[in-house]
Amino acid sequence: MLEGKKILLGVTGGIAAYKAVDIVSRLRKAGAEVRVVMTREATEFVTELTFREISGNPVTVDMWAPIQHWNVAHIALADWADAVLVAPATANILAKAALGVADDMLTTTLLASTSPLFFAPAMNCNMYAHPAVQKNIETLTARGAHIIAPEAGKLACGAEGPGRLAEPPQIVAILDDFFARGGQLSGVKVLVTAAGTIEPIDPVRYIGNRSSGKMGYALAEEAVARGADVVLVSGPSALSAPKGLKTFISVETAQEMREAVLREAEASRIVIKAAAVADYHPKTVAAHKIKKNDEELSITLEKNPDILKELGQRKKKGQILVGFAAETQNLLQYAQEKIEKKNLDFIVANDVTKPGAGFNTSTNIVKLLSRDGAVKEMPLMTKREIAKCIFDYILPDDLGGNN
Numbered sequence: 001m002l003e004g005k006k007i008l009l010g011v012t013g014g015i016a017a018y019k020a021v022d023i024v025s026r027l028r029k030a031g032a033e034v035r036v037v038m039t040r041e042a043t044e045f046v047t048e049l050t051f052r053e054i055s056g057n058p059v060t061v062d063m064w065a066p067i068q069h070w071n072v073a074h075i076a077l078a079d080w081a082d083a084v085l086v087a088p089a090t091a092n093i094l095a096k097a098a099l100g101v102a103d104d105m106l107t108t109t110l111l112a113s114t115s116p117l118f119f120a121p122a123m124n125c126n127m128y129a130h131p132a133v134q135k136n137i138e139t140l141t142a143r144g145a146h147i148i149a150p151e152a153g154k155l156a157c158g159a160e161g162p163g164r165l166a167e168p169p170q171i172v173a174i175l176d177d178f179f180a181r182g183g184q185l186s187g188v189k190v191l192v193t194a195a196g197t198i199e200p201i202d203p204v205r206y207i208g209n210r211s212s213g214k215m216g217y218a219l220a221e222e223a224v225a226r227g228a229d230v231v232l233v234s235g236p237s238a239l240s241a242p243k244g245l246k247t248f249i250s251v252e253t254a255q256e257m258r259e260a261v262l263r264e265a266e267a268s269r270i271v272i273k274a275a276a277v278a279d280y281h282p283k284t285v286a287a288h289k290i291k292k293n294d295e296e297l298s299i300t301l302e303k304n305p306d307i308l309k310e311l312g313q314r315k316k317k318g319q320i321l322v323g324f325a326a327e328t329q330n331l332l333q334y335a336q337e338k339i340e341k342k343n344l345d346f347i348v349a350n351d352v353t354k355p356g357a358g359f360n361t362s363t364n365i366v367k368l369l370s371r372d373g374a375v376k377e378m379p380l381m382t383k384r385e386i387a388k389c390i391f392d393y394i395l396p397d398d399l400g401g402n403n
């Protein structure tokens with residue numbers, strides 16, 4: 001899948017820079033054209049000449065090198081690339097990219113690029129575990145960048161733990177897989193719901209839940225990455241809408257989500273309901289702010305429509321309907337019951353009591369259940385990685401999957 005692809009490789013100043021030479025060589029053997037941008041620090045580890053020879057292209061380091069042609073170099077490089085890979089990615093480049101700093105050729109090019117972006121971090125394990133680095137990785141992931149996790153092992157500094165650059169064959173395989181998935185869902189409409197609904201009590205208060213939208217947004221990003229026409233219906237969320245969506249519909253209440261979802265589901269081949277929909281809403285919404293005059297306040301709640309159940313009742317032949325189950329006990333039993341009751345093809349079950357799983361985390365731990373009773377257990381992974389696994393699992397043969 002890399003044949004003819006244009007890959008821009010950013011090399012930063014870490015001991016693993018020497019492995020980037022192998023990455024270039026493997027990318028070229030796979031048919032890709034590679035251009036390399038190095039930071040000044042990277043040239044302390046490997047020479048420009050090495051990358052020029054191995055890539056067969058000029059290497060860029062300096063913003064102020066004599067002009068070779070009348071292109072604005074960082075813009076031209078950014079526009080040229082089908083994908084940008086930074087390997088090794090130091091803690092420094094992750095921080096700069098997360099903040100949007102543009103003080104050299106690589107950082108400036110990263111800012112100007114709209115291509116898919118991959119970072120392969122490599123650093124000391126304590127640096128990698130530092131909250132600042134993890135926060136930057138989270139920021140970049142939330143913006144749609146792909147993080148190629150480092151491996152654990154003996155590091156160049158003598159320490160042991162996660163921080164070693166992923167092996168070049170694995171990095172190249174991840175890029176290859178990315179392009180393989182690129183056109184897989186081209187022309188296919190995918191509807192995803194995300195975040196929680198909020199149900200007003202009065203003009204200033206509401207009943208809500210802890211859903212951040214991260215799981216649903218990751219699913220929408222994955223569907224976009226596979227080339228689908230993606231409609232994302234989202235409750236309130238602090239996240240920015242993923243790039244490349246066909247339609248983004250912002251809703252607040254379960255009733256509003258129902259209207260949008262039923263309208264959009266009609267022509268959707270795949271519907272995934274990751275949203276945490278409120279099961280009840282206040283029966284009456286006070287016209288004015290409720291005053292705290294009494295010691296107790298009772299609010300009568302009325303049941304919301306079960307949107308997923310309605311989708312199950314209306315499901316058309318060939319449509320793939322995927323629900324989520326957020327449980328705190330009897331995970332498999334409750335999830336299996338929901339598959340039956342709501343006429344689903346698959347359900348993604350998460351035990352939201354587990355650390356690293358469920359609401360408002362960047363990771364999740366899920367079990368994928370299909371209608372035929374099969375259960376696939378997934379370890380702790382980022383929500384973005386889980387989104388990829390979910391699509392791999394649910395797609396039938398005619399959409400390039402294994403089902």
Ligand code: PMT
Binds near residue numbers: 215276308322323350
């Ligand atoms: O957004 P994050 O912070 O990343 O958190 C992710 C998540 C925990 C919200 C997500 O992984 C998840 O589990 N989403 C479903 C939460 C939920 O509402 O579960 P449930 O078991 O109550 O509902 C089962 C299914 O029915 C869900 O697909 C839900 O969207 C749907 N439903 C529920 C009630 C209702 N009235 N209408 C519905 O469509």
